[in-house]
Amino acid sequence: MTPSPEAMSLRILVCVKPVQDSASGHWRMNHYDGFAVEEAVRIREHVPGSRAEAVMVGPEAAAGVLRRALGMGVDDALHIREPGSTLEPFQIASLIAAAVRTRNHDLVLAGVVSEDAAHGQLGALMAEMLDRPCATAVVRLVLEMRLSRVTVDRELEGGARERLELPLPAVLTIQSGINSPRYPALSRLLQANRRALPTVEALVLGIPPSRVALVKRCTPPGTRHGLVLEGRTEDKARELHAILRRKGLPPRPAGGRP
Amino acid sequence: MTPAAAPILVVAEHAQGRIQPGSYAAIHLAWKIQRLHPAPVQVLLPGNDPRAAAAELARRTGLAVMAIQVPGPEPSTSDVAVDALWRYLVDHRPSFLCMASSTRGLECAPPLATRLEAAHVTGVVDVLAEGGAILMGRLGCANQEIHFLEALTPTVVLNPLPGAFDADMPTPSAPGPVAWHHGPRERQRIVSRGFLPAATDFGALAAAKVVVAAGNGVGERDNLTWIQRLAALWPQAAVGGSRTLCDRGWLSHDQQIGLSGATVAPALYVACGISGAPQHLAGMRGSGLVVAINTDPRAAIMREADVCIVEDLTRFIPVFLSLVEADKLEGQ
Numbered sequence: 385m386t387p388s389p390e391a392m393s394l395r396i397l398v399c400v401k402p403v404q405d406s407a408s409g410h411w412r413m414n415h416y417d418g419f420a421v422e423e424a425v426r427i428r429e430h431v432p433g434s435r436a437e438a439v440m441v442g443p444e445a446a447a448g449v450l451r452r453a454l455g456m457g458v459d460d461a462l463h464i465r466e467p468g469s470t471l472e473p474f475q476i477a478s479l480i481a482a483a484v485r486t487r488n489h490d491l492v493l494a495g496v497v498s499e500d501a502a503h504g505q506l507g508a509l510m511a512e513m514l515d516r517p518c519a520t521a522v523v524r525l526v527l528e529m530r531l532s533r534v535t536v537d538r539e540l541e542g543g544a545r546e547r548l549e550l551p552l553p554a555v556l557t558i559q560s561g562i563n564s565p566r567y568p569a570l571s572r573l574l575q576a577n578r579r580a581l582p583t584v585e586a587l588v589l590g591i592p593p594s595r596v597a598l599v600k601r602c603t604p605p606g607t608r609h610g611l612v613l614e615g616r617t618e619d620k621a622r623e624l625h626a627i628l629r630r631k632g633l634p635p636r637p638a639g640g641r642p
Numbered sequence: 643m644t645p646a647a648a649p650i651l652v653v654a655e656h657a658q659g660r661i662q663p664g665s666y667a668a669i670h671l672a673w674k675i676q677r678l679h680p681a682p683v684q685v686l687l688p689g690n691d692p693r694a695a696a697a698e699l700a701r702r703t704g705l706a707v708m709a710i711q712v713p714g715p716e717p718s719t720s721d722v723a724v725d726a727l728w729r730y731l732v733d734h735r736p737s738f739l740c741m742a743s744s745t746r747g748l749e750c751a752p753p754l755a756t757r758l759e760a761a762h763v764t765g766v767v768d769v770l771a772e773g774g775a776i777l778m779g780r781l782g783c784a785n786q787e788i789h790f791l792e793a794l795t796p797t798v799v800l801n802p803l804p805g806a807f808d809a810d811m812p813t814p815s816a817p818g819p820v821a822w823h824h825g826p827r828e829r830q831r832i833v834s835r836g837f838l839p840a841a842t843d844f845g846a847l848a849a850a851k852v853v854v855a856a857g858n859g860v861g862e863r864d865n866l867t868w869i870q871r872l873a874a875l876w877p878q879a880a881v882g883g884s885r886t887l888c889d890r891g892w893l894s895h896d897q898q899i900g901l902s903g904a905t906v907a908p909a910l911y912v913a914c915g916i917s918g919a920p921q922h923l924a925g926m927r928g929s930g931l932v933v934a935i936n937t938d939p940r941a942a943i944m945r946e947a948d949v950c951i952v953e954d955l956t957r958f959i960p961v962f963l964s965l966v967e968a969d970k971l972e973g974q
């Protein structure tokens with residue numbers, strides 16, 4: 385492990401992505417990042433002298449997302465300001481890597497995927513750019529400070545898992561369900577609201593050129609018949625009942641005759 | 643003389659003596675690209691000792707397979723697999739590199755794309771040719787649109803969306819050739835301590851003829867009663883649900899349906915308050931009749947349903963239950 389100022393303490397970085405609600409325009413923390421922030425805060429609480437920092441690339445209007453991470457218990461926050469919201473994952477990773485490269489975090493955490501774009505690339509990109517080992521989709525994490533090592537169980541397909549050991553410093557992406565993300569503490573939120581967040585402009589860090597261009601959009605084709613039942617609730621219930629009977633799947637009241 | 647088109651390469655995976663099924667979906671994606679952009683398709687199979695698996699792949703696909711030996715302990719980890727693949731790719735740059743949408747495939751693709759300075763598109767649902775370019779489609783806008791992207795780089799790395807491409811292989815006329823690529827021992831930082839089988843047994847779900855599945859749309863835990871009462875209308879029915887509810891502890895993990903849970907194919911699947919995320923759909927697509935109850939007519943589940951009921955489930959299910967009850971009284 386890169387020597388931390390306090391022996392056996394950890395410097396943790398957690399990457400959070402702001403996700404915009406399409407109806408209200410309101411920014412919230414990516415669902416999966418909530419689990420990563422919670423994990424960062426738990427480690428910080430368990431390993432004395434450790435510090436957790438959150439980093440976010442996003443517009444000024446999304447600063448509340450970073451404040452939420454502070455409210456949940458991270459110590460510091462860095463806002464990489466970028467007005468658009470269409471950066472590609474490798475551009476976001478390049479920005480974060482440029483901002484944190486010299487900070488020698490022992491552990492970098494990110495959510496397994498973002499709920500809006502669902503690229504699922506950021507953690508593995510960060511690992512490559514910072515030259516760290518990486519494990520994705522982590523559902524259990526045990527730190528062995530004496531060995532400067534982290535042992536994780538990560539999810540494979542169909543509920544199977546793989547157990548991996550990674551030397552620190554390392555990058556992990558956190559899968560949902562690993563913990564129950566806490567609500568931000570009100571006192572911490574108020575504190576965070578009073579505080580100016582450290583900010584750096586993406587343009588200053590340098591955004592690498594895009595590698596894809598959006599050419600067109602269309603509606604996905606349906607795979608099934610998609611009969612939409614019309615009328616009042618009672619009419620729909622009656623029609624569903626008729627369809628099920630026709631299909632040989634008649635519902636019968638519990639305790640009713642066969 | 644025009645140079646031969648750069649190949650379309652597929653990175654296949656095997657673990658515990660088995661080809662990862664996502665490898666076959668990646669091959670189907672490669673074939674679809676090949677129809678639009680003629681170039682040879684070749685499969686790379688990294689592993690500690692991939693000989694038997696490479697022969698099996700060549701036999702099942704009829705494609706040329708390059709077994710890439712990754713020296714070091716078994717099972718090999720992503721870090722050494724990436725280094726070994728990179729050593730090969732640096733001299734054999736593909737036009738397209740298709741990788742499985744598995745955990746492993748999604749972990750290895752970003753570092754390879756970075757080294758290849760390639761565009762990287764995950765969750766690919768379709769490819770098409772337009773204006774001389776190959777466009778790659780992925781879901782956008784809460785799964786309500788397909789966004790077609792053009793790559794601005796000579797190489798493109800792709801991971802298909804789970805379930806978007808077939809995983810069955812047509813029988814080839816002859817097995818493909820197998821070749822070997824030996825690499826030096828790479829710096830290995832990650833150690834695998836082995837695989838843990840799925841902690842849960844999906845027996846009850848798998849055996850059910852009817853599955854009533856609950857999603858985040860139930861709103862409150864108490865509303866699960868409606869789901870249970872609905873399921874009780876059929877003799878061989880089971881209650882399942884989305885990952886969201888299992889993560890929250892409202893349902894147990896052996897009730898989770900989808901990519902990281904059970905794959906079910908009952909005669910009737912009733913999705914209650916489930917949006918239809920691709921990871922959920924991957925576990926229920928083979929169902930017989932699919933009924934979706936959702937307040938949002940644009941929810942992705944509606945495109946996968948035979949019967950769409952745009953209703954609040956806490957209003958619709960009680961009405962349906964009383965109807966079935968009344969029907970019984972009438973029939974007596």
Ligand SMILES: Cc1cc2nc3c(=O)[nH]c(=O)nc-3n(C[C@H](O)[C@H](O)[C@H](O)COP(=O)(O)OP(=O)(O)OC[C@H]3O[C@@H](n4cnc5c(N)ncnc54)[C@H](O)[C@@H]3O)c2cc1C
Nearest residue numbers: 857858859884885900901902903915916917922937938955
């Ligand atoms: C690697 C990975 C693996 C995953 N594996 C799985 C998996 O195995 N299984 C799985 O399910 N997910 C899985 N997911 C998660 C998946 O991406 C989705 O997040 C999840 O399926 C969403 O669950 P949901 O549909 O219940 O919730 P939401 O997406 O929140 O949808 C809730 C739906 O309920 C509707 N609704 C709201 N109120 C009502 C009401 N009163 N009545 C009726 N409808 C209402 C809404 O319109 C909405 O469509 C995985 C994700 C990742 C990254």
